[in-house]
Amino acid sequence: MFCRFPLHKLLIIAMVVIIAIGSSDNTAFAEAKPEAAKNKAQLTDTGKKLDVNELYLEAQRQFARKNYELALPLLKQYIESTNQENAKPLRLLNAIDQVGSIYLRVNQDPDAALRFFKSFYNDKRLSDAELDAVEEWLGAATDWKRFGKMPTEIQSPDQLYLLGLQYYNKGLEKLKFPMDKAGNADFHIAATYLVPFIVNFDTDVRIGEALYYMGSIRRHVIIDNLYWTENYYLKETIRRFPHTPLAEKAWELLEEDVSFAYSGSEGEFTPLSVKQMLQQYQKLAEPKSSTEPTSK
Numbered sequence: 001m002f003c004r005f006p007l008h009k010l011l012i013i014a015m016v017v018i019i020a021i022g023s024s025d026n027t028a029f030a031e032a033k034p035e036a037a038k039n040k041a042q043l044t045d046t047g048k049k050l051d052v053n054e055l056y057l058e059a060q061r062q063f064a065r066k067n068y069e070l071a072l073p074l075l076k077q078y079i080e081s082t083n084q085e086n087a088k089p090l091r092l093l094n095a096i097d098q099v100g101s102i103y104l105r106v107n108q109d110p111d112a113a114l115r116f117f118k119s120f121y122n123d124k125r126l127s128d129a130e131l132d133a134v135e136e137w138l139g140a141a142t143d144w145k146r147f148g149k150m151p152t153e154i155q156s157p158d159q160l161y162l163l164g165l166q167y168y169n170k171g172l173e174k175l176k177f178p179m180d181k182a183g184n185a186d187f188h189i190a191a192t193y194l195v196p197f198i199v200n201f202d203t204d205v206r207i208g209e210a211l212y213y214m215g216s217i218r219r220h221v222i223i224d225n226l227y228w229t230e231n232y233y234l235k236e237t238i239r240r241f242p243h244t245p246l247a248e249k250a251w252e253l254l255e256e257d258v259s260f261a262y263s264g265s266e267g268e269f270t271p272l273s274v275k276q277m278l279q280q281y282q283k284l285a286e287p288k289s290s291t292e293p294t295s296k
């Protein structure tokens with residue numbers, strides 16, 4: 001016998017069925033999220049429970065795999081939670097440099113770099129070398145923000161590089177002693193071409209030379225006295241082109257610049273952490289020993 005439902009009950013049943021189908025679809029969509037998103041959530045949750053040593057190692061794994069979206073929060077958490085007592089030598093310094101590299105080279109976000117590193121300016125947890133590194137990244141981010149945009153009349157990397165080199169050489173020719181200011185006008189013009197080249201053509205084969213030139217330029221033309229901008233460029237040259245003649249040249253300027261900064265009328269007073277940093281970069285700059293085993 002056919003049983004007849006009232007119309008309003010039929011409508012209610014239909015709505016329930018539609019809602020159930022929609023919920024099922026949403027569940028299926030949630031289960032189909034990209035694996036990277038799942039991993040990100042898992043790593044974030046795990047990162048909160050890791051001790052500083054495990055946190056650093058996990059950050060290094062993600063950084064080495066170029067999973068920068070995962071590495072960045074882990075590195076930041078490591079920097080924020082560690083101190084001189086629980087950090088192994090040079091790890092904190094390395095983490096600072098990696099965060100800076102992600103913000104500038106990967107994300108090209110100098111504003112984010114400035115916000116992050118300003119929060120650690122004069123942080124008493126950090127050693128002298130680590131505070132110097134914070135200043136270097138602040139200086140680099142400032143440089144990128146002020147001079148990183150392409151000149152409207154030039155779009156070619158060749159033109160940028162060659163004009164930068166031309167004015168850099170003009171500045172060098174005017175120097176009568178190492179820290180002479182006679183070439184500063186030319187150095188300043190050179191920077192307006194070289195910084196956009198560095199920012200916009202990161203994979204160009206001449207990037208190492210451009211970084212070195214800017215390290216040399218910023219020793220003469222200081223944009224902001226608060227930040228150690230030249231050392232960013234010199235260290236970046238060594239980090240990206242280790243064990244090369246270019247790295248050796250950058251090391252010589254770096255060592256000279258740091259020694260001068262930590263010297264006074266009463267002599268040299270370079271802090272231990274800074275000496276250790278210099279030793280690290282010296283090893284990175286020196287040619288590899290011919291006695292080292294070669295990989296087959």
